[in-house]
Amino acid sequence: MPKGLLGIEELERSEIEQILERAKAFQPQGGQTFGKVNTCTGRMVVNLFFENSTRTRSSFEIAAKRLGAETMSITASGSSVSKGESLVDTLNTLVAMRPSAIVMRHAASGAPHFLARHLTTPIVNAGDGTHEHPTQALLDARTIMDRCGRLDGLRVAIIGDIAHSRVARSNIHLLAKFGVDIVLCGPPALVPRDLARIATGITIEYDLRRAVQGADVIMMLRVQLERMHEPSMQAGEYFRFYGLRPEHVALANPDAIVMHPGPMNRGREISSEVADSQQSMILNQVENGVSVRMAVLERVLLQ
């Protein structure tokens, strides 16, 4: 059965390296658009988004088009799900139209894993609940390597609502496979201590200053109000204790970079000074999103 991409956890380090290497080949030369490679002509990719998304969906769409594949995007509000159809029936209906792959985002953790057990069409996970967002971790890794030249031995601080972040989980699994020193930091209710045991090389820190000390990379996470079902911290207090400001970046390595998966809330988890600084890689991440997703889709479509 053709393989999709459900998560980073089950990938080998060598598979990640191949994807990142291929993505590098797709990166556009200064100022130009992405080259059209047409390796996947005749393939059909369905983007099925049960949750709102602008950047991930358009990034997948551009990636598929640059590969020469045809794409179609469906959002939940316009789909039969709103008419009460079950997820399995929706997917079976789509599969009957014989797409080459389905890119899927869903609010329930494990939704693509559950479907993958019942479908033959490969599924690329574009984010499942609070579980994984594998292409985000891959594009983050590409961005770090572009800037730092390597992953091994770096110190990466991930700041924010780790408990509810699929971006954090995928990044943790990826970075751990490369021996990165990972520091997780956020309010205690959003950073459960057991997180330290989901992979190797993880330390947990509740003080932002200590977390960013000597970091090579600072990854900020969005405060996800829509997933916040735990009593946690007032918004104002959050920014005071966990909002990234220039004084924190000053504690990191001099050439440290700051990342954010977007969409960011200025003044809630990150100050504008930091977001717009030279060290901010936020737009590089978006750009790498396309090349990494080209690499992922090509891998899935050409097997």
Added chain:
Amino acid sequence: MKLLIQNGRVICPETGHDAVADVLIEDGRIAGVGPGLPAGGAGVIDAAGLIVAPGFIDIHVHLREPGFEYAETIESGARAAAAGGFTTICCMPNTNPVNDSTTVTSFIVETARRKAPISVFPIGAITKGSQGEELASIASMVAAGAVAISDDGRPVMNARVIRRAMETARALDIPLIEHCEDLNLSAGGDMHESVDSIRLGLRGIPSASEDVMVARDIILAELTGARYHVAHISTKNAVAMVAFAKQRGLHVTSEATPHHIALDTGAMKPYDSNYKMKPPLRCTHDVNACIDGIVSGAIDCLATDHAPHAGDDKMQEFEKCPFGITGLETALGISLEVLVHTGKISLPRLIALYTSQPARIMGWKNAEARGALKPGYVGDVTIFHPEYPWVYDVKKSESKSSNTPFNGRTFHGGPIMTIVNGLVVWRAPGF
């Protein structure tokens, strides 16, 4: 009507009998146990090489009728029970409508009498609609045939309400059975809170949600003197607290399910709802504590918490799927595997967990006395093989639902024949 079961190894934990013998059932009652009983016109069953035990009792079953007949009916659930070797089951009140009145209680009693091949006793709700606020018509339900009260699946969060319910249960001399879960602590959880729940991005149900409820209830059981029973115990601390309550001489008992002693969180297939139940599959140390609790006696009996759900309901996103798995047909196979074949307990001890012990918890007396092979007791007998290998095939299940993690599993030992009131109501294919 006479039935003679010959030459089996007759094990009755209540009387201490454990020897090859015959069992005679006459007019629906146990008439005698001993070697070489005369057939005298009785139907004869040759049980040589098999275990002959009192009829198995499961005090925790969901039958889904009235209200959810697409998932299970009183008849189909009772047939599944018979196929699992059970002769008596007690059904939980979370039907639609909830069994909180004599109307529903009588409906269940009457339907079971007409359609169930085994004995079915309803458990009444503690509170109206199991809403946790006003007490249900407990005395009337008991008069109509309810044998215990419980808001299983909907734990009573208000301590004052549970106190009054315990006082009522004590006066009526029935047990109060609690599904121990602090809903504020477990809020929205889908699996045991652990590294695995964090890894899978699923919300956790901490062990503490069970522990604080057991602690509260034991304190109230002491205050009220009620017979208090912990349903599907699953945590190390809860087992320890029940043991402590017993030491203090309180009327506190507990049950464990076969799946909670057979599977831990690590056995789950990710996002497979056949592994989703409440309480959730816990950590290895909790599983071991439950097994130790059975060995030590802190846990009094086994009960399946048979919770059928229709296929469509279980074929969804994990967080949308309802809690619960079926269990009647696999209970004996699992418990032999986990408890007896491993040498944790003897065969007579295992039989006690399914017969004399649950009977003691429910307190059946006089005409309803069951759970032992004593003259005058209800003529229920379970015949099983302690070792033969068989594979559980859910497609052949008597239940209307197939939500089990044990499909395709090989067991060693299982039910051969189920006898209720002196009548064979089920026999294994080939026997």
